[in-house]
Amino acid sequence: MTLFQDLIVDAYAQRTYLAVIEPYDPQVGAETVLRFSDRGFTTGPTDSPPNAHYAPRLVTPLNFKRELFSSGRIGSRSFPGFGVLALTNADGGLDDLAGFAFDGRRVRVYLGGDGFSVSDYGLIFDGTAEQIEFDDELVRVRLRDLQSRLDVDIQRASYGGTGGLDGREGLEGQPKPLCFGRVFHVEPVLVDPSALTYQVHDGPIEDVDAVYDRGVSLTRVAGPPSAGQYAVDTSLGTFTLGSNSAGQLTADVRGDKAGGVYVETVAAVIRRLVSGRSDLSDPDDLDLSSFDAMDAAVTAPVGLYSAREATLLDLLDQVVAAVGAHFGFNRAGRLTIDRISAPSEPANFSFSEREILEIERVAVSLPAWRRKIGYRRYWEVLGPDSVAGSVDEETRADFGEPYRYSVAEDAGIKTRHLLSEEIVDETGLALKADAEAEAVRRLAVFGADRDAFRVRLKTQPFALELGQTVRIAYPRYRLAAGRLLLVVGMTEDAAVNEVTLDLWG
Numbered sequence: 198m199t200l201f202q203d204l205i206v207d208a209y210a211q212r213t214y215l216a217v218i219e220p221y222d223p224q225v226g227a228e229t230v231l232r233f234s235d236r237g238f239t240t241g242p243t244d245s246p247p248n249a250h251y252a253p254r255l256v257t258p259l260n261f262k263r264e265l266f267s268s269g270r271i272g273s274r275s276f277p278g279f280g281v282l283a284l285t286n287a288d289g290g291l292d293d294l295a296g297f298a299f300d301g302r303r304v305r306v307y308l309g310g311d312g313f314s315v316s317d318y319g320l321i322f323d324g325t326a327e328q329i330e331f332d333d334e335l336v337r338v339r340l341r342d343l344q345s346r347l348d349v350d351i352q353r354a355s356y357g358g359t360g361g362l363d364g365r366e367g368l369e370g371q372p373k374p375l376c377f378g379r380v381f382h383v384e385p386v387l388v389d390p391s392a393l394t395y396q397v398h399d400g401p402i403e404d405v406d407a408v409y410d411r412g413v414s415l416t417r418v419a420g421p422p423s424a425g426q427y428a429v430d431t432s433l434g435t436f437t438l439g440s441n442s443a444g445q446l447t448a449d450v451r452g453d454k455a456g457g458v459y460v461e462t463v464a465a466v467i468r469r470l471v472s473g474r475s476d477l478s479d480p481d482d483l484d485l486s487s488f489d490a491m492d493a494a495v496t497a498p499v500g501l502y503s504a505r506e507a508t509l510l511d512l513l514d515q516v517v518a519a520v521g522a523h524f525g526f527n528r529a530g531r532l533t534i535d536r537i538s539a540p541s542e543p544a545n546f547s548f549s550e551r552e553i554l555e556i557e558r559v560a561v562s563l564p565a566w567r568r569k570i571g572y573r574r575y576w577e578v579l580g581p582d583s584v585a586g587s588v589d590e591e592t593r594a595d596f597g598e599p600y601r602y603s604v605a606e607d608a609g610i611k612t613r614h615l616l617s618e619e620i621v622d623e624t625g626l627a628l629k630a631d632a633e634a635e636a637v638r639r640l641a642v643f644g645a646d647r648d649a650f651r652v653r654l655k656t657q658p659f660a661l662e663l664g665q666t667v668r669i670a671y672p673r674y675r676l677a678a679g680r681l682l683l684v685v686g687m688t689e690d691a692a693v694n695e696v697t698l699d700l701w702g
Contacts, residue, residue, distance in 0.1 A: 202319075215233070219302050219304070234255055263525075372504070374434075383576040461499060466501065495536065558674050653695060653697045682701060686698070
């Protein structure tokens with residue numbers, strides 16, 4: 198084990214914290230590096246950086262709260278972490294920081310011990326500042342994790358309106374469509390009326406599997422199309438008609454094929470979105486092992502279509518919701534992905550009365566007796582007046598429904614819990630078989646009787662990660678024999694060397 202690993206498991210070891218903050222200094226027109234510690238620290242002449250002094254001003258090295266999901270609801274959208282670090286300013290030595298811009302600027306906190314060189318310190322927080330606050334004694338830096346980097350408009354091109362693939366004049370300034378994985382009945386963008394060319398993705402795609410004119414399937418051809426036909430240019434994400442459409446056009450598409458590689462699983466689509474459509478383009482920004490594990494475990498094809506401005510965070514939430522997954526940033530500042538499931542062996546950590554200072558059983562949602570999973574989304578729903586008269590009634594009705602549904606239920610749950618409800622999840626899953634399997638899986642996970650606890654521990658903070666499994670042994674709440682629980686939230690306080698865990702299972 199490394200010095201840092203030895204330190205992290207010892208709740209009573211002497212600790213030293215280093216903070217590196219990189220605000221924008223308007224006087225020099227660039228970011229500057231500020232270094233602080235709780236006890237004072239200077240790097241050696243051969244360290245990196247050499248001879249760097251960390252001023253002894255940290256009084257609250259880190260108090261940070263993380264949750265897997267917002268509103269405490271297991272399976273809701275991902276949720277960013279928030280916290281604070283505080284610097285002593287009784288002497289006014291930091292007053293000039295009021296003129297610096299801290300919002301969105303990087304903050305890192307490191308943990309070490311006696312005799313550690315700077316290279317022995319471990320990174321326990323990598324995030325951004327939200328703002329700073331002053332009083333007579335302290336400067337408080339409000340913190341957010343790196344999820345704020347995702348809460349921005351997805352990077353995409355816009356049409357210039359100059360004609361051809363740059364779009365007709367009326368498209369000037371409008372975003373180009375983005376398509377990932379398998380989607381059904383999306384509305385294409387007419388980019389070149391003279392050539393009858395439509396676009397479904399800004400870039401190469403795997404294919405356009407079908408085109409419908411008022412619900413009537415057109416015939417695909419390899420050469421120039423005639424009336425009732427279409428031809429595809431996969432390199433440009435476009436298709437061309439042989440004659441004017443009679444009405445509403447929709448298309449079934451297998452989307453983005455950047456670099457010649459088509460992707461359609463949740464992990465692969467998330468990786469493609471983040472690495473290609475955000476500033477998280479460095480492979481080190483991703484916890485690749487979590488993506489590889491997710492891709493191996495969940496192979497169901499999904500789809501995403503975006504023809505309007507949208508934040509990357511919203512699009513990622515849509516994708517992971519298909520399989521009950523979640524994403525977030527770990528302590529090293531890398532994006533991770535995982536899926537909620539019942540806690541199972543092996544436990545990452547075990548805690549007993551020796552570490553537990555306080556335990557509280559908290560309310561948990563009633564188990565659901567029926568799970569409905571919406572799949573094969575029709576991105577453009579066709580009303581009766583938008584469908585050709587030649588289309589049969591069953592198909593006509595189907596065109597008017599945005600989702601098809603798979604259902605799993607257990608009437609026994611409703612017998613035990615009279616207020617148990619049906620839960621409907623509308624997802625980007627493409628195939629019926631995968632939706633059926635996901636409905637069964639969610640019923641097993643969320644249909645079982647679960648408990649939730651809030652546990653305050655006297656243990657070394659910064660050792661746990663969200664989503665890990667812990668074993669809790671305690672003489673109350675049927676925990677005496679030990680119970681596996683999932684970490685769905687935590688608040689870590691370096692000042693008192695404690696961590697409060699929200700556990701579920």
